[in-house]
Amino acid sequence: MASGQDAFTWRAGGCHCGGVRFEVCLPAEVEAQTCNCSMCAKSGFVHVIVPESRFRLTRGAERLAEYTFNTRVARHLFCSECGIKSFYRPRSNPDGWSVNARCLDDTEGLTLNIAAFDGQNWEANAAELAHLSKEFS
Numbered sequence: 001m002a003s004g005q006d007a008f009t010w011r012a013g014g015c016h017c018g019g020v021r022f023e024v025c026l027p028a029e030v031e032a033q034t035c036n037c038s039m040c041a042k043s044g045f046v047h048v049i050v051p052e053s054r055f056r057l058t059r060g061a062e063r064l065a066e067y068t069f070n071t072r073v074a075r076h077l078f079c080s081e082c083g084i085k086s087f088y089r090p091r092s093n094p095d096g097w098s099v100n101a102r103c104l105d106d107t108e109g110l111t112l113n114i115a116a117f118d119g120q121n122w123e124a125n126a127a128e129l130a131h132l133s134k135e136f137s
Contacts, residue, residue, distance in 0.1 A: 007027050007028060008025045008026060008027050008054070009025065009026060009027075009028070009109075010023045010024070010025050011023065011024055011025075011026055011104050011105070011106065011107075011110070012058075012104070012105045012106075013086055013099065013100075013103045013104040013105050014059075014060075014086055014103060014105070015060070015078075015079035015081075015082050015084035015086050015103065016079070016082040016083075016084045017079060017081045017082035017084075019059070019060045019063045019079055019081050019082070020057075020059065020060030020063050020064060020079045020084075020086060021057075021058045021059040021060060022055065022056065022057050022058060022086060022087055022099070023055070023056050023058055024048070024050055024054060024055050024056075024087075024097070024099045024104075025050070025053075025054035025055075026048065026050070026054070026110065028109060028110065028111060029110075029111040029113065030048055030110065030111070030112060030113065031048075031113050031115065032046050032047055032048045032101050032112045032113065032114045032115070033046070033047045033114065033115055033116070033117040034046055034047075034114060034115075034116050034117065035047065035116075035117045035118075035119035036116070036117075036118060036119055036120050037119030037120055038120075039069070039076065040119060043085060044102065045085065045098075045100050045102075046100055046101040046102050046112070046114065047090070047098045047099075047100070047101075047117075048098065048099045048100075048101050048112075049090065049092070049093055049096060049097070049098050049099075050096055050097050050098075050099060051095070051096045051097075052095055052096055052097070055087070055096070055097040055099065060079065063079050063080050063081055064077045064078070064079065064080070065077070065078055065079075065080040071091065073091040073094060074088060074089060074090055074091040074094075075088055075089035075094075076088045077089070084103065085100065086099070086100050086103035087099045087100060087103070092126055
């Protein structure tokens, strides 16, 4: 992971139709996760968890629809026009965001260290997620 705030860069991204746009501030190298839970396995989400201070919605708040299931803690947000979930409030970090690395406009100069996360057994692995969210805040 990069050190120092000057190593962070704001990167833009969004949904398929362009109606929802966001920016996320990331270092040049980030930890990311794939997940085998019922939601992520079907959507192909690649998680990059960031604190509230490093995320901003720049367009389309009115287009966001919400879906919750199971414990109803995670707030899955998706574009009501094209259906793409570019980011959401994760259960593991309800004060931050999980951004889908696949929804970033440009990943040039960004190293994604992608690890698998066993979301099918979420409770048993949640401590790992908590550690990652603190590491990148």
